[in-house]
Structures are given as structure tokens and as C-alpha cells.
Amino acid sequence: MANFTPVSAAIGGGLIGLSAVLLMLLTGRIAGVSGIFGNLLVSRSGDKGGSIAFIAGLILAPLIAGWMDYEMPLPEMPASWGLIIAAGLLVGFGTRLGHGCTSGHGICGVARLSVRSIAATVIFMIAAIATVAVSRHVFGG
Amino acid sequence: MLMIASLLCGLVFGAGLLISGMVQPTKVLAFLDIFGAWDPSLAVVMIAALAVSIPGFMLAKRRNRPLLAAKSLWPTETHIDQPLIIGAVLFGIGWGLVGLCPGPALENLATLSPGIIVFVAAMAGGMLLQNIWRRSRPIEQREAEMANVADG
Numbered sequence: 051m052a053n054f055t056p057v058s059a060a061i062g063g064g065l066i067g068l069s070a071v072l073l074m075l076l077t078g079r080i081a082g083v084s085g086i087f088g089n090l091l092v093s094r095s096g097d098k099g100g101s102i103a104f105i106a107g108l109i110l111a112p113l114i115a116g117w118m119d120y121e122m123p124l125p126e127m128p129a130s131w132g133l134i135i136a137a138g139l140l141v142g143f144g145t146r147l148g149h150g151c152t153s154g155h156g157i158c159g160v161a162r163l164s165v166r167s168i169a170a171t172v173i174f175m176i177a178a179i180a181t182v183a184v185s186r187h188v189f190g191g
Numbered sequence: 192m193l194m195i196a197s198l199l200c201g202l203v204f205g206a207g208l209l210i211s212g213m214v215q216p217t218k219v220l221a222f223l224d225i226f227g228a229w230d231p232s233l234a235v236v237m238i239a240a241l242a243v244s245i246p247g248f249m250l251a252k253r254r255n256r257p258l259l260a261a262k263s264l265w266p267t268e269t270h271i272d273q274p275l276i277i278g279a280v281l282f283g284i285g286w287g288l289v290g291l292c293p294g295p296a297l298e299n300l301a302t303l304s305p306g307i308i309v310f311v312a313a314m315a316g317g318m319l320l321q322n323i324w325r326r327s328r329p330i331e332q333r334e335a336e337m338a339n340v341a342d343g
Contacts, residue, residue, distance in 0.1 A: 107201020
């Protein structure tokens with residue numbers, strides 16, 4: 051547990067929860083990133099302006115933090131393009147089929163005490179833990 | 192006003208992911224790696240987010256309508272169906288392969304990292320493929336699934 055960062059995790063988590071509550075109180079929408087991004091891609095109707103604004107805020111946040119000398123770390127990605135593409139396809143297809151991701155089900159859905167979202171969260175957590183276990187400890191070094 | 196509110200919520204959400212360290216895929220993988228050098232930080236992020244959002248959503252549920260929109264899009268679907276389960280499994284596998292879920296993936300576009308751009312393009316491709324697949328299915332099944340499109 052050498053890399054455990056409970057204080058920043060708690061502050062960051064609190065902000066994520068606050069954002070989800072504010073979005074629901076103000077706009078009536080669930081702060082589910084796969085839903086917001088997916089509807090932008092495939093839906094012909096709906097509130098596209100709000101979706102674009104939310105995603106713009108998400109991308110602008112690290113840029114604004116950068117001006118305040120809070121540098122965002124560069125993401126460490128796998129070397130294999132095939133792996134990156136496969137993972138992206140699975141995340142895109144899976145979140146649309148399952149109607150949500152870590153934010154929509156994992157935070158908003160669990161906070162609404164939705165059995166459906168709690169089930170989805172438990173399932174994707176187990177699938178992800180199993181994937182890491184197999185890739186790192188069965189096949190990897 | 193709706194646009195400004197959405198932008199501000201996106202900024203706060205992005206700040207939360209950034210401060211918590213969840214924009215770094217290897218940090219997320221360290222949480223998922225319970226048989227390795229486990230980093231429980233993501234569990235703290237979830238607990239803190241829920242500590243704020245559970246009472247906040249109780250408040251939101253009691254109000255009839257949101258402040259800036261005509262109606263609330265509070266999800267109404269309650270049953271656990273096959274698409275939910277299969278979708279969650281596929282998403283979990285993809286998440287475990289690289290350590291990116293949709294929020295941090297989009298936020299990382301700010302770094303202009305080629306790996307992130309390819310990941311987000313593939314994620315968009317997966318979403319479009321799911322839409323094509325859904326539309327190719329019999330209409331009655333499609334309508335049954337449309338009811339719960341606003342989950343997350």
C-alpha cells in the first residue's frame with residue numbers, strides 16, 4: 051500500500067459527488083459520462099448543448115489547474131496499440147449496452163440506492179479485478 | 192444557464208478526478224490489482240463521493256423538478272436484465288485492460304497523448320457499434336431496452 055493517497059482521494063471523491071448532486075439539482079441529469087458522451091454521439095434529440103458543456107468542463111479542468119501550477123501527470127498507457135483499441139471498443143460497447151459506467155452506475159446509481167446500478171457496479175468491478183489478475187499474475191510478469 | 196451549470200459541473204467533476212489521481216490509468220490499475228501491490232485509493236474516492244451524493248440525491252429526489260430544466264431525467268428502470276449484466280462484464284474487461292473508464296479517458300484528452308486519442312476514438316467506435324447493433328434488432332426488443340437508456 052505504498053502508493054495509498056487517502057487524503058487527496060477523499061477530497062477528489064467529495065468533489066465528484068458534489069458535481070453529481072449539482073448536475074441533478076440544477077439540470078435534472080445523471081452525471082454519467084458514458085451516457086452523456088454516448089448520447090452526444092448517437093442521439094438525434096436531447097440536450098446536446100448541456101452534454102458538450104459538461105465534457106468541455108471535464109477537459110478544461112486540467113488545463114485550468116495547469117495555469118494554477120497544478121500539473122496533470124501524463125497518462126501511462128500500454129505500448130500495444132491493439133490492446134488500447136480493444137480496451138476502448140469494450141469500454142464503449144459495454145457502457146452503452148449496460149447503460150452506464152463508473153460515474154453513472156458506480157456513483158450516481160449507487161447514491162440513488164438503485165439495485166440495478168449496484169448490481170452493475172459489483173459486476174464491472176469483479177470483471178475488471180479478474181482482468182487485471184489474469185493479465186498481471188497469470189500471463190504477465 | 193443550463194450550459195453554464197453543465198460546464199461548471201464538468202469542471203468540478205474533472206477537478207475531482209484530477210485531485211484524486213484517478214486520471215492516471217496506472218493508479219486505477221493499482222486499485223484493481225488486489226493480488227499485487229494494492230492501492231485502495233479508488234475505494235476512498237468512491238466512499239467520499241457517496242458520502243456527498245447519497246444525502247444530495249435524497250434532497251434532489253424530494254424536489255419536483257430541477258432548478259434550470261423542465262423535467263428531471265431521474266432513471267426509472269429498476270430490474271436487472273441481460274444487457275445490464277453483459278454490458279457491465281464487457282466494460283469491466285476493457286477497464287481492467289488499460290485502467291481507463293469514460294470520464295478519465297475524456298479528461299486525459301487535455302494531454303493530447305496519442306494513446307488517449309486512440310482509446311477515445313475506439314471508445315466512440317464501440318458506442319457507435321453498439322448503436323448499429325441495437326438498431327438491427329427486432330423493434331419490440333429495442334423498445335424494451337430504450338426505456339432505461341437514461342441510467343448513467
